[in-house]
Amino acid sequence: MRKCISGVMTAALWASIVQAETTKQSQNLEFPKAMKLASADVMVSIRPVLRPAIKGQHVSAEGNARFQAWLGAFRERAAAQGIEAATLDAALAGVTYDKEVIKRDRNQAEFSKPIWEYLDSAVSDTRVSNGLAGLERHREILQLIEATYGVEKEVVTALWGLETSFGSHRGSDPTIRSLATLAFDARRAQFFEAQLIAALQIIQAGDVRPEDMVGSWAGAMGHTQFMPTSFLDHAVDFDGDGRRDIWSDDPADALASAASYLARHGWTKGQPWGVEVQLPEGFDYATAKRGFTLLPSEWATHGVLSAEGGAVPDHGQAAILLPAGGQGVALMIFDNFKAIEAYNGADAYVIGIGHLSDRLAGQSRFQANWPRGDRALSFTEKKELQTRLTEAGFDTQGIDGRTGPNTINAVRAYQLAWGLVPDGYPSLRLLERLR
Structure with missing residues (x-):
């Protein structure tokens, strides 16, 4: 569906988010996310990382020939779905295989950061200060968005802040090239071909020129990092210029689109998250x-x-x-x-x-302390935890390195059986006990 930034990737957050995105698009596909760390305003977003376009996207002649053959067959499939020849010519001219996209797609770090380290950066003093400045700078449009969609301006601004550091990290990878590369790749071809078709529909509708459609390496776009299908479902022309423009320096359409998305998914004004x-x-x-x-x-x-x-x-x-x-x-x-x-x-x-x-909105930090002496389990350790729990009679319903509801329930059942606090928390101490 959406989004991201640049920097260091954390596997636990990556893995925990993968399923949420793809459940909305395809019950059998993943969509990874990542995390960005900046120096002054540390950014953590859990989506494909936005990184500068990398020069030297060279691939072997044989590989490029296969990609071009795939692109030719894709044109026929796209045309059958209503994409006009002029759109295909404009968007696909000169598109080449980007091996760096595949490299990033495969590059998942072994260790993750625990939630308190994530929040240290996601809700840093710098980000709060920048968010307050953004609120003031765009107060009029944010108030109008809140009145229109019933989503508080602080919530919209916070989403903007985590997605692209208030628009400062929107990504510069050509969306069509990234999506075509990922659609050609066998691992998640169906999901990304659907995104590529949606991107072409956006171009055909006149919302953006192909050369201006840029974003993260995995196709998330604009201030609020919409994936193309989410754009088609939720993007709005809030400024009335005839285009749903989430890419430009003016964030009005993007912020309104994010509010539209939250409203469509049940946001209730006045209720806390x-x-x-x-x-x-x-x-x-x-x-x-x-x-x-x-x-x-x-x-x-x-x-x-x-x-x-x-x-x-x-x-x-x-x-x-x-x-x-x-x-x-x-x-x-x-x-x-x-x-x-x-x-x-x-x-x-x-x-x-x-x-x-x-x-x-002026509220204080969390008052309770985090267990900062703990560290997050690595992907390998999570799989080991699941394996050992299942072997001990507490079935996690699969060994995938993700701490979803089944694993949490298995942890809680183990804790109850051994007289431990049944909080369902998959800690290193618990793994060591199982060992």
């Missing part, structure tokens, strides 16, 4: 899961209170989320969490957007 809470002694950690919800007033009867010690207002049904297990920040999350999650499915990303939006 989540609220930091404190858990009572003897809290039943088995209830801290997405499928178990109560009204905040009902949670209060069980001793779950706001970080300040009062009852959380009844904004709607809410679940308890423990992103770092029982030793870290505890959150009460509402349906708006799901709306952000539709944009990008990683909990870390959703919390980053939500917490940054809260900071832009």
Whole structure:
């Protein structure tokens, strides 16, 4: 669906997001994300990394011949789907295979950063300061967007900040070349060919010229890093100039498109995405899961209170989320969490957007401490954890190196069986115990 930045990639965040994107486009395909680290304003986005175009995209004559043959066959498929010859000629002229795109697609780091390190950069003081400046600079258009779509200006600005550092890292890779390369590659051909067709439809509609359609190496575009199919579904011409332009220096269309996306996915104005809470002694950690919800007033009867010690207002049904297990920040999350999650499915990303939006609205940092002495499990260690849990009789329903609901449930079942705090947190300590 969307987005990203440049820099260092983290496998856990990458892997945890892969499934969320592709579930929306294809039940059997992945779509990776990545993370960018900058010096002054450290950027972390969990999507394909936006990096400068790399010179020397050379490929062997044989490889290029196969790519050109594929491109010829693709033209016929595109024409059958309504792409006009003039559009194909303009967009595909001179398109070559980009081996650097495939190299990036295959390059997934072994170790990931824990959520507190992600948030240290995603909601850094510099990003908050830049976000406040962006809010002030674009206040009039953001207020109009909020009035139109019912999505708070701070939320839209936070999404903009995590996606492209408020427009400063939109990417410079030619979208058509990137998508054609990935569609030619066998690993995710179906998904990326659909994106390529959508990109051609965008060009044919007159929203952007082929040479101006640039973005991340994996095809995410503009200030808010929409993938082409998401653009077709959600992009809007907010400034009324006849084009849905998410690429230009003026971010109006892009910010309105992001708000449109969140609104279409159920955003409720005035409802928090989540609220930091404190858990009572003897809290039943088995209830801290997405499928178990109560009204905040009902949670209060069980001793779950706001970080300040009062009852959380009844904004709607809410679940308890423990992103770092029982030793870290505890959150009460509402349906708006799901709306952000539709944009990008990683909990870390959703919390980053939500917490940054809260900071832009004048709220404070999280009050609880994170277990900073811990480190995240590597991809290999996660697979080992799943293997050992399954062998011990706590089936994770697959060995894929991703800590999804099945793995969390297996961890919780193991913890319950051994009298441990059943917070479902896949820690290194737990792996060492299994060993």
